[in-house]
Amino acid sequence: MEKQEIRTFGRRHGKKLSPRKQLLLETVLPAFLPKNIKNAGNLILEIGFGNGEHVRDLAIRNPESIIIGAEPFMNGVAALLSAITNESTNEIMNEYKNIRIWPDDVRKMFNELDAKFNEIWVLHPDPWPKARHEKRRLLNADFLSVLGTKLMPNGQIIIGTDHWEYFDWIVEQSKKTALNASFPAQSVIHTRYAEKNMAKTTEPKYLILSN
Ligand SMILES: C[S@@+](CC[C@H](N)C(=O)[O-])C[C@H]1O[C@@H](n2cnc3c(N)ncnc32)[C@H](O)[C@@H]1O
Numbered sequence: 001m002e003k004q005e006i007r008t009f010g011r012r013h014g015k016k017l018s019p020r021k022q023l024l025l026e027t028v029l030p031a032f033l034p035k036n037i038k039n040a041g042n043l044i045l046e047i048g049f050g051n052g053e054h055v056r057d058l059a060i061r062n063p064e065s066i067i068i069g070a071e072p073f074m075n076g077v078a079a080l081l082s083a084i085t086n087e088s089t090n091e092i093m094n095e096y097k098n099i100r101i102w103p104d105d106v107r108k109m110f111n112e113l114d115a116k117f118n119e120i121w122v123l124h125p126d127p128w129p130k131a132r133h134e135k136r137r138l139l140n141a142d143f144l145s146v147l148g149t150k151l152m153p154n155g156q157i158i159i160g161t162d163h164w165e166y167f168d169w170i171v172e173q174s175k176k177t178a179l180n181a182s183f184p185a186q187s188v189i190h191t192r193y194a195e196k197n198m199a200k201t202t203e204p205k206y207l208i209l210s211n
Pocket residue numbers: 008009010047048049050051070071072073076104105106107122123124125126127138191192193194
């Protein structure tokens with residue numbers, strides 16, 4: 001974020017962390033920062049991973065890919081670290097060795113990391129439902145266009161939300177970009193916010209954007 005960007009997320013810190021999670025943030029997180037991956041092969045990005053359930057799923061389903069998760073909420077980062085490391089040794093579990101973590105706003109990462117992705121996932125982005133907060137919505141036309149420039153040829157941006165009004169808004173925003181939209185028949189992807197279903201809709205809707 002070179003200029004001051006509008007903040008698209010809520011809190012950076014929640015309830016006090018357990019001693020183990022605090023230790024993981026201080027001593028293990030540095031090894032997970034995405035460095036030297038410009039020329040890596042398959043790259044997948046998840047923006048706003050929450051507690052990281054889907055990042056873990058991506059890591060297991062794509063063992064040949066590097067999965068980068070971006071999340072500024074440090075309790076979420078700590079939750080992911082806790083789930084991918086051995087409880088007694090704090091060592092990374094084998095099946096999660098392809099995970100990298102950017103513990104901040106993804107827009108800052110784009111200033112530092114010149115990489116292109118095969119897939120970019122955004123599941124249950126903060127809907128900012130009040131009209132006066134609409135400017136906080138991450139998936140506006142400008143940012144979708146930026147994401148388009150971060151895609152490999154034939155890459156995809158996969159977006160899902162249970163907030164149907166935000167979904168329709170994202171579809172409208174995408175029409176202002178050069179991206180092509182398609183609507184996959186997709187079974188529900190289980191994440192914390194998919195389970196919470198704060199929008200009280202019957203199911204999440206999914207959208208794929210591609211170049
Ligand atoms: C409603 S939560 C959904 C979390 C998770 N994807 C899920 O489905 O359970 C949205 C997440 O997006 C994160 N977020 C918002 N703006 C972001 C940004 N600019 N960069 C990275 N993450 C962001 C928030 O911190 C929050 O954890």
